[in-house]
Amino acid sequence: MSVIILLLLVSTSVAGLFLLGFIHAVRRGQFDDDRSPAVRILHEDDPRQTKTP
Amino acid sequence: MGAPGRHTAELTKVKCYHCGDPCAEEHRTHDGQDFCCQGCVVVYDLLHEAGLTDYYALGERPGTKQRSSVDEQRPELFALQEVRSRFVEFSEGGVTRARFNVPQMHCSSCIWLLENLHRIDPAVVRSRVSFADKELSITFHEDKLTLPDLVRLLRRIGYGPRTTNPGKTRGGVPRLLYIRLGVAGFIFGNTMLFSFPEYLGADGEAGLKTGLQWLSVLFSIPVVFFLSTDFFRGAWAGIRNRRVNIDQPIALGIVALWTRSLHDVLTGTGPGYFDSLAGLLFFLLIGRWYQAHTYRALRFDRALDDFLPIIVLRKSGTEETPVKVTDLKPGERIIVRDQELVPVDAILRAGTGHIDNSFITGEPLPVRKNEGDTIKAGGRQRGAAIELEVLRNFADSRLKQLWAEQESAHERPVMPRMIDAVARRFTMAVLLIALGAGLFWWSRDPAQVWPVVTAVLIVACPCALALSMPFAYGHTIRLMGKRGLFLRDSEVVERMARVDMVVFDKTGTLTTREAHELTWHGTPLNIEEYDRVRALARNSTHPLSVVLATTPHPGRRQEGNIPAWSATDVQEQAGQGIRGTVGGRTVRIGAAAFCMAEETPRESGEAHVHVAIDGRPRGYFSIRKRARSGIVEAVLRLRERMPLALLTGDSQVDPGLSDAFGAGSIRTGCSPMDKQRGIHEAQGRGRCVLMVGDGLNDAGALAQADVGITVTETSAALTPASDAIMDGPAIAGLPHFLRMARRARRIVIASLCISLGYNIIGVSLAVAGHMTPLIAAILMPLSSISVVSFVTAATAIGARELR
Numbered sequence: 001m002s003v004i005i006l007l008l009l010v011s012t013s014v015a016g017l018f019l020l021g022f023i024h025a026v027r028r029g030q031f032d033d034d035r036s037p038a039v040r041i042l043h044e045d046d047p048r049q050t051k052t053p
Numbered sequence: 054m055g056a057p058g059r060h061t062a063e064l065t066k067v068k069c070y071h072c073g074d075p076c077a078e079e080h081r082t083h084d085g086q087d088f089c090c091q092g093c094v095v096v097y098d099l100l101h102e103a104g105l106t107d108y109y110a111l112g113e114r115p116g117t118k119q120r121s122s123v124d125e126q127r128p129e130l131f132a133l134q135e136v137r138s139r140f141v142e143f144s145e146g147g148v149t150r151a152r153f154n155v156p157q158m159h160c161s162s163c164i165w166l167l168e169n170l171h172r173i174d175p176a177v178v179r180s181r182v183s184f185a186d187k188e189l190s191i192t193f194h195e196d197k198l199t200l201p202d203l204v205r206l207l208r209r210i211g212y213g214p215r216t217t218n219p220g221k222t223r224g225g226v227p228r229l230l231y232i233r234l235g236v237a238g239f240i241f242g243n244t245m246l247f248s249f250p251e252y253l254g255a256d257g258e259a260g261l262k263t264g265l266q267w268l269s270v271l272f273s274i275p276v277v278f279f280l281s282t283d284f285f286r287g288a289w290a291g292i293r294n295r296r297v298n299i300d301q302p303i304a305l306g307i308v309a310l311w312t313r314s315l316h317d318v319l320t321g322t323g324p325g326y327f328d329s330l331a332g333l334l335f336f337l338l339i340g341r342w343y344q345a346h347t348y349r350a351l352r353f354d355r356a357l358d359d360f361l362p363i364i365v366l367r368k369s370g371t372e373e374t375p376v377k378v379t380d381l382k383p384g385e386r387i388i389v390r391d392q393e394l395v396p397v398d399a400i401l402r403a404g405t406g407h408i409d410n411s412f413i414t415g416e417p418l419p420v421r422k423n424e425g426d427t428i429k430a431g432g433r434q435r436g437a438a439i440e441l442e443v444l445r446n447f448a449d450s451r452l453k454q455l456w457a458e459q460e461s462a463h464e465r466p467v468m469p470r471m472i473d474a475v476a477r478r479f480t481m482a483v484l485l486i487a488l489g490a491g492l493f494w495w496s497r498d499p500a501q502v503w504p505v506v507t508a509v510l511i512v513a514c515p516c517a518l519a520l521s522m523p524f525a526y527g528h529t530i531r532l533m534g535k536r537g538l539f540l541r542d543s544e545v546v547e548r549m550a551r552v553d554m555v556v557f558d559k560t561g562t563l564t565t566r567e568a569h570e571l572t573w574h575g576t577p578l579n580i581e582e583y584d585r586v587r588a589l590a591r592n593s594t595h596p597l598s599v600v601l602a603t604t605p606h607p608g609r610r611q612e613g614n615i616p617a618w619s620a621t622d623v624q625e626q627a628g629q630g631i632r633g634t635v636g637g638r639t640v641r642i643g644a645a646a647f648c649m650a651e652e653t654p655r656e657s658g659e660a661h662v663h664v665a666i667d668g669r670p671r672g673y674f675s676i677r678k679r680a681r682s683g684i685v686e687a688v689l690r691l692r693e694r695m696p697l698a699l700l701t702g703d704s705q706v707d708p709g710l711s712d713a714f715g716a717g718s719i720r721t722g723c724s725p726m727d728k729q730r731g732i733h734e735a736q737g738r739g740r741c742v743l744m745v746g747d748g749l750n751d752a753g754a755l756a757q758a759d760v761g762i763t764v765t766e767t768s769a770a771l772t773p774a775s776d777a778i779m780d781g782p783a784i785a786g787l788p789h790f791l792r793m794a795r796r797a798r799r800i801v802i803a804s805l806c807i808s809l810g811y812n813i814i815g816v817s818l819a820v821a822g823h824m825t826p827l828i829a830a831i832l833m834p835l836s837s838i839s840v841v842s843f844v845t846a847a848t849a850i851g852a853r854e855l856r
Contacts, residue, residue, distance in 0.1 A: 005264060012243055012268075019239045026231045035184035039161040040168070 070109065071097050072211075096210050100166070103173045108166050128201040128208075129364060129375050137200060140214075147196040148178065151203070153214030155189045158182065167212060174198060174206055189214070226345040233280050234338050240272045240280075241331040245830075247272075248328040252827055266318045269327035273311060276327075280334045281307050283341070297477040299519050303337065305480075306514025313507035326511060329829045333516055336837040340520040344543070347527035365389070365396055368440060378447050390438040394431065397443050397450045401426050404439035408432035471547055471798070472522050475805060476515065483513040483816075490820045501822055508824035512815030516833060517808030517840040521801050524841055528848035529797040537783030538762070538790050545776040548760045549794035551741045555691055555787070556732055556758065558746035559701035563684050563710060563784070571604050574653075575672010578664070580606045582671075585635040586642060586664055589620045593631045597662050600676055601642070630663075641665040645673070683785030688713040690788045698735070700728045700754070728754035743791075745784065793851070800847045804840045811836035 025031065069089035081088050084101070088094045100108050131137060140151040158167065164182045167189055171177040176198035180191045189212070193203060207213055247265040284307065287300030307330065314325025366388040367376045373388060378396045381387065386402065389395055395408070406422030410432050422428055428441065430450040447453060487509040494501040526543035533540060540546060557563055578586070583606040590602040620640070623633035630643010641664070645652045648663035650670035663673040691697055692715070699710070699719045711719055720731065732742050732754055744751075744758035747765065755761030755775050763775040764784055815832050818824050 004261065008247075008265075008268075015239060015243060019235060022235045023232050026228050026235070029228075031226070031228070031231050033183045033185040036164050036182050039164050039184075042161070043165050043168075 069093055099173065099209060105166060105169055105172055108162050128204045131200045131204050133364070133377075140200070142190075144195065147194055148192060149195040149200070150190065150192045151200065152188055152190045153207070154187060155207070155212050155214050156187050157212050158184065158187055158189075163212070166210065170206070173210070177203075226342060230338070230342055230345060234335075234342055236275060237280050237331065237335040237338050240276055241328070241335040244269050244272050244328045244331045248324060248826070248830065251324045252830070262324075266324055269325065270315065270318055273314065273327045273330055276331055276334055277307065277311050280338065284337070296473070297480050298473045299476040299515065302476060302480045302483060302513065302515050303519060305510055306516075307333070309507045309510035310514070313504070313511065316503070324826055326826050326829050329511070329826070329833050332830070332834050333514060336516055336834065337519060340523045343527055344523040347523075347530055381443050381447060383443050383445060385443045387441050387443060388438055389434045389441060394433050395428050395441065397430050397447050398445045399428050399430075399441035399443050401428055402440045402442050404437055406439050407435045409435050470544060471801065472518070475518065479513075479515060479518070483510065486513075486816055486820065493820075494822075505819060505822055508819035508822075509816055511829060512819045512824060512832065513812055514833075515808065515812070517811065517836040518805060520837055521804035521808065521840050521844055524844040525797050525801045525804065525848060528845065529793055532848070532852050533790055533793060536786055536789070537780035538786070539778045541776045545760060546794050546797050548741070548776070549743065549791060550798035552743040552760060552791060552794075553695045554698070554735055554740040554742045555695060556698045556700055556728075556735070556742055556744045556754075558728065558744070558751050558754070559699055559710070563681060570677050571600070572675045573672060574675060575664075575670075578671065582666060585638060585640050585666070588635050589623070589631060589633045589640045589642060592620055592623045592633065593625055597660055597676055598631065598642070601662060601674065638667050681782065681784055685709060685713045687785045687787055691791075694788075696740075698731065700731050725751065725753055729757045732757045745779070745787070796851045797848065800844055800851070803847070804844050807843060808836055808840050
């Protein structure tokens with residue numbers, strides 16, 4: 001049965017790591033804007049970009 | 054021109070390539086595309102030069118119209134240190150980052166263009182859009198591009214930033230809510246896992262069971278002390294105001310769940326209800342998230358700074374210096390240019406004023422002012438620059454007072470929300486049942502009192518009740534927003550559902566702001582003659598001349614704005630008309646007598662402009678403001694259901710509208726006070742009044758009404774004391790909106806019934822003492838999920854039917 005306890009501890013700590021990752025992402029602002037990143041990725045990078053500084 | 058024809062501004066159904074508006078008065082073709090105005094052409098050219106025409110490929114006519122909005126302050130303003138500091142986030146070594154609020158952005162093309170600013174101006178290093186907040190963050194070399202120039206650039210492409218602070222509070226869902234949601238999901242899932250052995254009734258080792266229970270206890274601590282704080286706070290606020298609200302039974306349920314579960318674990322009588330507790334919070338937080346998600350991106354509260362010129366040109370001698378409005382002193386001279394707002398009460402000293410008071414009154418036709426006349430603050434000059442003498446300090450001006458009034462009028466008494474009324478009865482009922490059950494078990498088996506009472510409180514926790522409103526009203530608000538009506542919050546839906554009388558303010562709300570209907574009566578004019586008339590009319594700033602000058606001949610499809618003719622020898626006779634020589638022929642336009650014509654009988658709401666060419670009267674144009682399309686039908690449909698009223702400041706109402714309203718419901722010549730009083734009287738008769746208005750002077754009436762809707766043509770317009778903002782063309786859909794609101798209310802009531810059904814089952818089980826953790830774990834999520842799916846489905850089906 002101690003295996004189950006061990007597994008439990010391992011699985012909750014893995015889940016906890018994901019939770020920490022999520023909290024970190026929220027704090028970094030990754031959930032602030034749910035529209036523009038989705039649009040941005042579709043925009044072509046223009047090869048004619050000559051004017052960039 | 055052929056036969057005497059009736060033509061309106063919407064002759065061509067061509068849409069502008071840039072902004073998608075119908076091309077009307079100023080229709081022009083450029084580069085093989087149609088445009089509605091010069092502003093759009095300029096933007097098109099600018100983007101074309103910078104190789105940014107992908108803008109048009111990404112979205113269907115994505116542009117923002119170049120409007121001379123009240124928002125547009127002098128760019129010099131941005132050089133002022135105190136204004137600058139609102140926007141600049143950091144500035145070091147010539148590189149500056151500024152953050153602007155750009156409410157105009159609305160589609161993926163906007164995002165693309167705003168993030169490619171560096172291709173228009175190389176001094177821009179990087180620009181980033183945050184769509185949810187409508188914010189634009191730009192890093193640029195300030196030595197090459199000053200902040201005012203950057204603002205000018207943004208305005209040129211139609212995305213002029215607001216002058217007020219972008220704000221510290223973010224528009225979107227608060228980050229803390231996301232974190233809470235994540236934590237709640239984590240705890241919910243894991244606690245359910247810990248409870249599995251209990252669900253299955255597995256006879257594991259006693260040690261394992263206890264271990265799992267204590268893990269659940271551990272996990273429940275953040276649930277109560279971190280996830281639930283908002284509900285406790287809400288409940289406490291209700292107690293302090295001696296009001297029962299929905300948060301109180303929820304808080305009660307949470308406390309009961311937790312203490313009961315702790316008690317069970319401590320005494321070893323059971324595993325507790327920790328999984329239900331975590332699930333409860335998870336669902337409640339989803340409701341909160343949805344609410345925040347729907348209401349964001351709508352900013353109603355706008356400061357006066359947004360509208361007023363903060364900087365004006367002060368003239369001393371020959372020198373013109375920009376100064377702050379608040380620094381102006383009586384007796385000083387200021388210059389107000391075309392399309393600028395007069396910031397203080399002043400006397401006209403030089404030039405001719407054509408003052409458009411639409412900001413204050415909603416009346417769009419400008420009023421002529423001569424030297425020596427007083428001009429009240431808030432009027433906008435249309436025409437050449439004028440010189441004014443300041444009469445009063447800014448703080449004493451009428452505009453500031455009006456603003457202060459509408460701010461104070463804004464605090465309307467909070468209408469009891471339906472959900473709170475339900476919550477009150479609900480809480481009472483639950484407490485009574487708990488008490489009754491407690492007494493019953495006291496006499497039979499005192500040991501059962503604690504478990505039964507807590508079980509009742511647990512199972513009666515109105516989670517589904519709390520979810521139904523945000524979802525039903527949230528969906529409705531979203532659907533309304535798609536059709537051009539933007540509500541302040543969910544309460545407005547509820548009030549709209551109760552509306553049984555609609556009051557309209559005519560100016561600007563029922564008629565379109567700039568469109569007029571022109572009808573020619575008399576000997577037909579050919580295109581050439583017509584253009585001569587227009588060429589002459591261009592020389593006058595009389596409102597009727599402006600209409601004439603901007604309406605092209607219906608036979609003409611494509612043209613530049615400027616007629617090929619130009620008038621010479623122009624003489625204007627105030628109040629009579631204007632005459633001049635156009636291409637060798639003398640043209641007179643104006644009153645009948647001025648054109649040697651017979652006086653013509655006029656209908657109400659109509660103006661006649663007579664035309665004489667070469668001394669011969671040719672006929673007259675009849676000009677009237679055009680009612681918005683579909684408005685008459687909308688009025689007729691509304692009339693079937695509820696009484697209507699038209700309270701207008703005008704002296705006359707045009708016949709089409711007055712027929713639709715019916716004679717008894719129209720009152721003309723109303724002052725703002727009259728409007729407010731009229732609504733108050735109707736409310737005294739037990740009516741729930743919806744007022745549709747515009748302009749600052751309607752603020753009182755809008756605040757008095759149970760629901761006040763401001764109609765605007767531009768996103769930059771003022772929204773005084775209103776519960777909702779409506780796009781001008783959407784007004785014809787008002788009957789629709791009211792139906793949607795009523796339907797949303799019915800859906801909420803139906804979902805309340807469903808959740809009450811669950812509660813009755815749960816409470817009876819609890820009273821009987823059969824409330825096991827397993828039943829709670831099934832019943833509570835089930836009720837929440839079924840209510841949310843019912844509400845979502847019902848609103849979606851309702852929306853389809855209304856289409």
